[in-house]
Amino acid sequence: MIDRPVALVTGSSRGIGRGIAVGLAAAGHAVVVNYYRSPEAAQEVVEQIAANGGRAIALQGDVGSAEERTALIEETEAEFGRLDVLVNNAGITSQGRRDLLEATEESWDVVFATNLKGPFFLAQQAANRMIASIGAGRIPGGLIVNISSISAYAVTTNRADYCMAKAAMQMMTQLLAVRLAEHRIRVYEVCPGVIASDMTAPVKEKYDKLIAEGLSPIRRWGTPEDVARAVVALTGDSFPFTTGDRINVDGGFHIRRL
Template sequence: MTEKKVALVTGARRGIGRATAYALAAAGFNVLINDRCERREAEETLSGIAKRGGRGEFYEADIADLNSHAPLVGEAYRSFGRLDCLVNNAGVQIAVRGDMLDAPPEEFDRLININLKGTFFLTQEVARRMIAEDPCREGRSIVTITSANAAMVSPEKSLYCISKSALSMVVQLYAVRLAKAGIALFEIRPGLIATDMTAAVHDFYSAQIERGLTPMPRWGTPEDIATAVASLATGALPYSTGHAIDIDGGLLLSRL
């Protein structure tokens, strides 16, 4: 087993996943990145990891395919000999925003299979492998990126809200189950983050931000999320597990 810690980051070819891989590399991790397509973008992420002092590897897989989980996690151990952190970042937004009374079953299945089911069972696979590696080694973590919509109602994207709110419970369940194994679980709830996923609504929410939607009057960046993930992965909160951390510019604060 190498001394350098190892992280697996899903959905890491761009956006929040890429920024997270960079932050972890800068913090001293080697990083296995995963995504389901776009090898060119993945190669760019690998180059950025190397520039920050880490060794990176890429494994192409769709987390919605449960049969891909064991080979994906196995790649971390084949490449690096250990696994210290899983970052569940891969996820999708609703295809078309609209009235929840018109939400189609196939869209429900798509969001649940990727955002919830895929993440649940990948976490299960990682937890089993971590425990098999060492049943009680401290300092390991699983960080799951959910959304402000885990708590904030947005009826025009109801299925996305359902997938993320359920994922919040998954984090708490695994936190209780894995605490004695030295594996800490955390949930990060991003607010309005400027990424490709939010590009279609950028103008709409920019106007809302200008009118005071968020106490901090700006869009969040992938680096804002990445900084939080790296802090947790390096043990910034050693006596904490299962909690949600809002990286949202104050969006979820209750205000009169």
């Protein structure tokens, strides 16, 4: 068993997940860089971590598939012998970004499988492993971080499925937090605002304008590193008597203003 904490970050070949993987590695975690369709990008992340003196492996797997979730957990255990941190980051936007009057069941199914069902059942499997390892004294405790979105409460009518799946992540976080507290596993929701990544690249001009007009009190795009810093902070020992919280990383977007 490896002598440092192990973090599995879903969807960490690109964007926010990549930032989180690099941040956790710099903070001393061995990292599993999960990817779906971008093997080269995942390999780059592994190499970047290794170049900085860290330890990482890349594992392919669709979080929407039960078999592939199981394989992810088993391959993590086989490689490192432990799992201390799960970051449910992998996510996709509404397919085609159609107005809700034209929204399709195909988009609903893939968005909910990737953004909600996958994270819930991956958390279930990870938690069961963590409970066994904590009980055996192999790891001191566990941490699960769910990456949701300001779309959990801010309506976008051409991404209804995405908004609803992200809204459900808050309840999922609270359910897991309550059930897992007795096992020394803390659970949080990290709620990013507008973050520069491939996901937001197609709507860059729209957000450039909104940010310039004051969309968030802190008038800039967020970065994957902004989100990574919050996740890394949760892995430390600064929040021992907290669980189930939503941590906003949004430049203050969530504050209602008059």
